Amino acid sequence: MAMELGTYLPYLVNRVGQRFIARITPVLNEEGVDVQMWRVLIALYQHGARPVGALADVTSINLSTLSRLIGRMEGKKLVERWRGEDARSVIVGLTPEGRAVTERIVPVAAELETEATDDFSEAELATLRQLLNKLYGGMSEETVDKETRLAG
């Protein structure tokens, strides 16, 4: 092989992430949510209620797709929408039900983590978490468009 992917972080990170997703998906389905809804749930859980556009930024979900997704989640009583202080914006937030669902699923994710890190020391775990946080911090959230990227 000409290049060794095993050293590239984007590859390493997504490889692990995909495995986690494959594991958590059946649990999500039992709760009647799909992967995209789950990403919205944890984004709101973590960051609190946000305008739709801001939510699109943190989740990297297309705005019109997100709008429809939120509509479905609203139908499931997982989230609710209301006008923001700047009434052009619409704020999306978790309902008590949405919060409850999230809090039922998170522990399962925690179990997955425990299984996966069976042979990790506490120090290794702490280091990994710290480095992943640092890595995330090194990536801005706005999408980089073609022109900007080529200009950089």
Next chain:
Amino acid sequence: MAMELGTYLPYLVNRVGQRFIARITPVLNEEGVDVQMWRVLIALYQHGARPVGALADVTSINLSTLSRLIGRMEGKKLVERWRGEDARSVIVGLTPEGRAVTERIVPVAAELETEATDDFSEAELATLRQLLNKLYGGMSEETVDKETRLAG
């Protein structure tokens, strides 16, 4: 907030992974491949030609979806299929073109990594890679079905 997601690896990993994907997607599109195709390309690049079923396992892509995806990729001359030694199986492998496309994209992923790890020391980078590999090793590749999971 009742639970702090910032300590959960599945969350931390996917959060970073999603950012990488959002960044790499425009590059993929310029090469005429989508995210799923990219996942197949790197899986084949990394592991070499494989039976369709094995490819489904490593990529966590649904078998019928994968079959159709491979068909489209075949149309783009990115991959080819042939009967395996056990002729029930079909082996999928990269074409020279598929390999070339992959090798054009990988360096861009490397750039993303470089940007994201601007303030990482070499030691931190090495540690992160090592721990991600170890984490991956702690997760088996077969999908866990509902019965098995509940029984465990």
Next chain:
DNA sequence: CGCCAAAATTTGCACTTGCAAATAATTTTA
């Protein structure tokens, strides 16, 4: 007020996806 900008939503459309069931090609087993 009249316009333009900003934030979301909606719509139309082509395409992808996952699931379940049917089919095909081969191998393994009884």
Next chain:
DNA sequence: TAAAATTATTTGCAAGTGCAAATTTTGGCG
């Protein structure tokens, strides 16, 4: 060798997705 199992493919279908364009609601400005 006939029946059962394995590996893939195909099909039908309902649903989700991304993109571009049109629309709605509201805010800011001259």
